[in-house]
Amino acid sequence: MLRKLLIATLIIPSLTGCALTTATTPLTYKPSAGVMAVPGAKNVVVHVVVKNDKKHKRISRKIDGFGIPMASIYAKGPISKTVQDAFQKELTARGFGTNASGLVTINATVNELHSTFEMGVFEGESVAHLSMVVEVMTKNGKEVFSKNIKSTGETGAMVAAGHDASEAVDRALHAGIHALFADPAFIQALFAAQKASQ
Secondary structure (H helix, E strand, O other), X not given: OHHHHHHHHHHHHHHOOOOOOOEEEXXXXXXXXXXXXXXXXXXXXXXXXXXXXXXXXXOEEEEOOOOOEEEEEEEOOOHHHXXXXXXXXXXXXXXXXXXXXXXXXXXXXEEEEEEEEEOOOOOEEEEEEEEEEEEEEOOOOOEXXXXXXXXXXXXXXXXXXXXXXXXXXXXXXXXXXXHHHOOHHHHHHHHHHHHHHO
């Protein structure tokens, strides 16, 4: 009990007046650095379709000095657009084409992309979780690849602010997509779907 009171005493002053107001924050996906073009990728054009199936519109909630959830934090733009842009950036970096008329379709369903704030003695942290199902489909709708992606991202947080939530979410999204593109079976599926669609 004494520890909780100490934590509250340290954190409450920085949260007073902001925990009750909602916040909107941009999500900024940064593609992987130092990526090499995949041989033959220029011959594959991919249509990326993302469905946001999250339970809540918010990406996080602020907390008060006792760790009680308060006002919601929302992403500035649609989650589906953010994830679609992330896929397209990673595909382009590897030499693949991206276009709605592509013969290959990536269907991604986001089931969870949410951050929670956790209290510490002198500094808390924002921990985000991503859960997403990714499928690679041919032009005729045949599935050639499916994978459930789960990842986390975290960052230190002096206050439960929108930018802390978005940074953790960005990191979780990057970790999940990076793991997907590092899977040889996923890259091979793009080529297989292109071939099967011709």
